[in-house]
Amino acid sequence: LKKQIPGSYILKGHLSDGLSVSVHANINILKDAEDALREGAEGIGLYRSEFPFILKNDFLSEEQQFRLYRSIVGIQNGKPIILRTADIGGDKLLQGRSESESNPFLGVRGIRFSLANLEMFRDQIRAMLRAGYGADLGIMLPMVSGVEEILQARQEVELCIRQLEARGEPFNAHPKIGAMIELPSAAMSVRELAGVTDFLSIGSNDLIMYLLAVDRTNENLSHLYRSHHPTVLRLLSSIIKEAVDEGRDISVCGDIASDPQLIPVLVGMGIRKLSVSPSQVENVKKRLLQFTHEETLQICREILEVRRLEDMDEFMKSLKLRYP
Ligand code: PEP
Numbered sequence: 001l002k003k004q005i006p007g008s009y010i011l012k013g014h015l016s017d018g019l020s021v022s023v024h025a026n027i028n029i030l031k032d033a034e035d036a037l038r039e040g041a042e043g044i045g046l047y048r049s050e051f052p053f054i055l056k057n058d059f060l061s062e063e064q065q066f067r068l069y070r071s072i073v074g075i076q077n078g079k080p081i082i083l084r085t086a087d088i089g090g091d092k093l094l095q096g097r098s099e100s101e102s103n104p105f106l107g108v109r110g111i112r113f114s115l116a117n118l119e120m121f122r123d124q125i126r127a128m129l130r131a132g133y134g135a136d137l138g139i140m141l142p143m144v145s146g147v148e149e150i151l152q153a154r155q156e157v158e159l160c161i162r163q164l165e166a167r168g169e170p171f172n173a174h175p176k177i178g179a180m181i182e183l184p185s186a187a188m189s190v191r192e193l194a195g196v197t198d199f200l201s202i203g204s205n206d207l208i209m210y211l212l213a214v215d216r217t218n219e220n221l222s223h224l225y226r227s228h229h230p231t232v233l234r235l236l237s238s239i240i241k242e243a244v245d246e247g248r249d250i251s252v253c254g255d256i257a258s259d260p261q262l263i264p265v266l267v268g269m270g271i272r273k274l275s276v277s278p279s280q281v282e283n284v285k286k287r288l289l290q291f292t293h294e295e296t297l298q299i300c301r302e303i304l305e306v307r308r309l310e311d312m313d314e315f316m317k318s319l320k321l322r323y324p
């Protein structure tokens with residue numbers, strides 16, 4: 001069946017009782033956008049715009065970015081699309097543009113880099129606004145630690161809008177502005193962030209790293225990088241609850257969004273949108289179909305009772321047996 005109707009045989013993500021949980025794609029390069037469409041992604045939940053910068057090892061001009069982003073928007077053909085501003089820094093450095101730092105993951109990364117390189121940031125925002133003309137466009141900020149960075153970024157978006165108006169070019173004057181929740185400080189101020197954003201997305205890859213103080217790129221520590229850690233799950237539950245209470249659109253775009261054991265947990269916590277790599281879209285849709293809403297709520301209640309890592313390992317094994 002898959003071969004006959006590629007990617008489209010489950011049109012929209014939903015549970016077995018019909019509750020809808022949309023499945024979007026994370027993309028890094030242009031080709032991923034085509035894969036996302038073919039695999040049946042309901043939109044782009046995360047475009048990692050730093051990738052072309054890293055490939056070129058330098059900034060791209062506004063025009064170069066505009067052409068690239070416009071191609072992605074064209075491929076999506078009306079589906080919602082979230083472009084993330086460049087997450088440069090950490091392990092993604094640009095020669096001659098990035099400072100040498102002793103702790104790059106705690107350094108000038110993501111929104112900090114953009115706000116320290118305003119001309120580059122403005123080029124990128126203008127390119128995104130122009131590419132998003134006529135599209136359902138979200139602009140997402142990475143590595144946000146609090147409200148102040150969002151307010152500063154919003155001022156820059158306003159400035160770019162005025163500049164494009166003056167130029168008389170077509171552009172999207174009403175993009176949604178969102179933030180990644182991937183720092184513990186952001187995770188603990190969701191209500192405040194909800195007050196200054198249109199949407200939020202949990203970047204669990206970094207959130208787990210910063211919460212557990214385990215470098216996600218250090219193979220010697222991979223046994224300590226635990227997405228099933230009770231503390232991680234308790235924090236996820238609190239982030240999602242606060243966002244839902246505030247009526248703010250919240251998704252998960254870190255790798256846990258395609259973890260078969262965590263999918264029902266996230267849905268039970270209130271998540272209605274997952275964003276995963278294109279190759280995982282169909283698996284995630286299939287996994288969702290294994291649960292009713294009541295079952296996800298029950299799994300969620302049970303898992304939040306588990307307080308120790310060893311008990312969590314047991315719980316995960318039993319969950320795998322119950323829902324293979
Ligand atoms: C994350 O941190 O979970 C995330 C999606 O962003 P990236 O993997 O690009 O850091």
Ligand code: MG
Pocket residue numbers: 142182203205206
């Ligand atoms: Mg991240």
